[in-house]
Amino acid sequence: MKDPGRHILLGRMIGALGLRGDVKIESWTEPRETIFRYQPWVLRSPQGAQDIVSGIRGRDTGKHVLAQIPGVTDRDAAEVLRGTEILVPRSALPPPRPGEYYWVDLEGLRVVTTEGVALGTVSHLFATGANDVLVVRDDERERMIPFVQPQFVTGIDFDGGVITVDWDPDF
Structure with a gap:
């Protein structure tokens, strides 16, 4: 592990779903709902602003991975997050198995x-x-x-x- 303090990009917010603030995310973890295990998230907006958020819940619906972000309670607030990247510290990830690499x-x-x-x-x-x-x-x-x-x-x-x-x- 080169830099345990480095942040790793695990996904991106791609839009809103419904009226209650659910956020559709593109997850690059396997399986894709595993992204919720690694918290807190560092959310980086398309403009580069960063915020640290904990307590994110979510689920894989089969068609989408949906996240409920604390403080995001309506569609407009969820839509503002479109394009936001989801990062976590490299140290939050489990060690790879022998013969596997991040x-x-x-x-x-x-x-x-x-x-x-x-x-x-x-x-x-x-x-x-x-x-x-x-x-x-x-x-x-x-x-x-x-x-x-x-x-x-x-x-x-x-x-x-x-x-x-x-x-x-x-x-």
Whole structure:
């Protein structure tokens, strides 16, 4: 774990539902209702203002994940939250199981080939449906490397801050 004080983006508020202030959220946790386990939330508005909120309740309705935010009691108040990001401290998340990683823990690690050629650092990751992808950047270019172990990602050394990949540096 690189920075236990770092905040992790777990979801976003995407609109209001009903008249009582329920907020529809897009949750990136698995399963998606797990987002309610990690509190307090740091709510960051699209303009960058932040607020810390505890006591959020919610449920997965199958179609939406709905949240009841303390103090949000009507549709207008809920609609104001559209686009607000939901963050929690990295330390609030449970440790990953052996062989599993939080993407955020991979960000910033140096990436080298099995031959020792430096490719840059992990900027971020994204899912494609088929597999996750490491986005590796250096001063000159950006590479997208499938996060497939052990075929392309051959090693992760958190202590050394390095991910080793079997990848052609010219690709």
